[in-house]
Amino acid sequence: MKPGDIKPGDIKPILELDRMVHEPARLAILTVLAAAEEVEFQFLQRITGLNKGNLSSHTQKLEATGYLATTKAFRGRIPVTSFRITKEGRKALEAYRKQLRKVAGG
Amino acid sequence: MKPGDIKPGDIKPILELDRMVHEPARLAILTVLAAAEEVEFQFLQRITGLNKGNLSSHTQKLEATGYLATTKAFRGRIPVTSFRITKEGRKALEAYRKQLRKVAGG
DNA sequence: ATCAACAGGTTTGCAGTACAAACTTGTTGA
DNA sequence: TCAACAAGTTTGTACTGCAAACCTGTTGAT
Numbered sequence: 001m002k003p004g005d006i007k008p009g010d011i012k013p014i015l016e017l018d019r020m021v022h023e024p025a026r027l028a029i030l031t032v033l034a035a036a037e038e039v040e041f042q043f044l045q046r047i048t049g050l051n052k053g054n055l056s057s058h059t060q061k062l063e064a065t066g067y068l069a070t071t072k073a074f075r076g077r078i079p080v081t082s083f084r085i086t087k088e089g090r091k092a093l094e095a096y097r098k099q100l101r102k103v104a105g106g
Numbered sequence: 107m108k109p110g111d112i113k114p115g116d117i118k119p120i121l122e123l124d125r126m127v128h129e130p131a132r133l134a135i136l137t138v139l140a141a142a143e144e145v146e147f148q149f150l151q152r153i154t155g156l157n158k159g160n161l162s163s164h165t166q167k168l169e170a171t172g173y174l175a176t177t178k179a180f181r182g183r184i185p186v187t188s189f190r191i192t193k194e195g196r197k198a199l200e201a202y203r204k205q206l207r208k209v210a211g212g
Numbered sequence: 213a214t215c216a217a218c219a220g221g222t223t224t225g226c227a228g229t230a231c232a233a234a235c236t237t238g239t240t241g242a
Numbered sequence: 243t244c245a246a247c248a249a250g251t252t253t254g255t256a257c258t259g260c261a262a263a264c265c266t267g268t269t270g271a272t
Contacts, residue, residue, distance in 0.1 A: 052222085100210040159232065215272095216270090225260105228258090230255105231256090232255090240247075241247090242243100
């Protein structure tokens with residue numbers, strides 16, 4: 001860093017996008033969850049088009065961030081994982097959409 | 107992959123986002139370029155808030171993809187790099203925004 | 213009763229990327 | 243003449259997304 005250089009903080013970014021939400025796979029997940037009360041893994045996989053591995057890891061990240069809550073239960077003897085969006089997650093999604101509108105235009 | 111598994115192509119993704127445009131740094135660059143005829147490196151750096159290194163590498167990627175064109179010239183004896191958005195870039199940005207509107211809501 | 217195939221996920225390995233820091237080439241000022 | 247500056251570029255690291263391999267238990271066929 002040299003004198004005259006633009007320093008961190010010199011500029012307020014136009015757009016402050018939450019990376020956790022910005023990732024398309026997670027955006028899809030949150031968007032679906034925001035519209036439903038609770039959804040199951042399989043359903044979520046079909047609707048988002050993600051494979052199991054990626055759906056699993058993305059939901060884990062969303063959970064670690066507190067945007068999503070996981071429930072594990074059994075249907076008969078078969079394990080079923082379900083997800084809900086948290087209050088935090090809903091807030092984050094709303095904030096993200098607000099940012100998007102700035103750039104989406106029209 | 108086992109029988110019953112969801113296969114690639116089984117599902118048409120809701121959202122088809124161009125990763126080259128989706129990256130916030132590049133989105134900012136393209137957005138600025140779309141609004142101006144031609145902009146200089148320094149200006150672009152100030153307005154996007156990126157540091158020189160990252161601005162340089164992102165513009166190079168955009169150029170490699172054909173979304174941006176670079177002009178190098180001298181102001182006096184000092185080198186000045188300028189950028190324009192290409193026709194392709196404008197199209198890509200427009201398509202991206204169209205996708206965004208689906209998810210941005212209200 | 214045994215064993216292969218299935219259901220429902222999770223973990224791993226790799227390949228690609230963004231960011232900051234270091235470097236480069238030339239210029240200006242003391 | 244030589245240190246500081248201008249304008250970028252290249253490098254190194256740390257992260258992250260994806261597909262494939264793996265795991266645990268269940269069901270169906272023989």
